[in-house]
Amino acid sequence: xxxxxxxxxxxxxxxxxxxxxxxxxxxxxxxxxxxxxxxxxxxxxxxxxxxxxxxxxxxxxxxxxxxxxxxxxxxxxxxxxxxxxxxxxxxxxxxxxxxxxxxxxxxxxxxxxxxxxxxxxxxxxxxxxxxxxxxxxxxxxxxxxxxxx
Numbered sequence: 062x063x064x065x066x067x068x069x070x071x072x073x074x075x076x077x078x079x080x081x082x083x084x085x086x087x088x089x090x091x092x093x094x095x096x097x098x099x100x101x102x103x104x105x106x107x108x109x110x111x112x113x114x115x116x117x118x119x120x121x122x123x124x125x126x127x128x129x130x131x132x133x134x135x136x137x138x139x140x141x142x143x144x145x146x147x148x149x150x151x152x153x154x155x156x157x158x159x160x161x162x163x164x165x166x167x168x169x170x171x172x173x174x175x176x177x178x179x180x181x182x183x184x185x186x187x188x189x190x191x192x193x194x195x196x197x198x199x200x201x202x203x204x205x206x207x208x209x210x
Contacts, residue, residue: 064150070138071157077131078160081124081167084174088114099123116173124172132164151198158194159187 080094087093091111093100100107103123110120135157163179170176 064147064154067138067150067154070134071154071160074131074134074138074164075156075160077127078163081128081131081174082163082179084124085114095123095127099126102126114175116175120174121172124167124174128164128167128172132161132168135161135164148198151195155191155194158191162187162190 084093084095088110093107093110095105100123103119103126105117105119105123138154138157162183166179167174170179
C-alpha cells in the first residue's frame with residue numbers, strides 16, 4: 062500500500078509541475094489552470110495575464126504556493142512511503158526525480174515561470190540523477206546538489 066500512496070502523491074506533484082511548466086504557453090492561449098482561490102488570494106487579474114503574459118510579484122507568490130505543495134508532497138513521499146515500499150516498486154516511482162529537479166530549478170528562478178532557463182533541458186543530468194536515485198534507493202537529497210541548472 063505504501064507504493065500506491067507514493068505513486069498517487071508523485072502523480073499529484075507531477076501534474077502540478079506540468080501545470081506550472083506549461084503556464085506561459087497556456088496564458089498565451091487564454092488559459093490559466095491555477096486554482097481560482099489562489100488567484101484571488103494573491104490578487105491576480107487573469108484577464109490582464111491573458112492580454113500580457115508576464116511575471117509579476119503576485120504571480121510569483123501564487124506559483125510559490127502551488128510549487129511548494131508539490132515539492133512538499135515529493136519530500137514526504139521519499140521520507141514516509143519509499144522506505145516502506147517494495148524495492149521492486151522503486152523504478153516506477155523514479156518519475157519523481159525529474160519533477161523534483163524542475164521544481165528546484167523553479168525555486169532557483171525565484172518562481173518565475175517565464176524564466177527562459179526553465180525551458181532548457183538537461184537530459185544527461187536527469188539521467189545521472191535517475192541512476193543515482195536508483196542506486197541509492199530513494200531520490201531524497203539526490204537532486205539537492207545543483208550542477209549547472
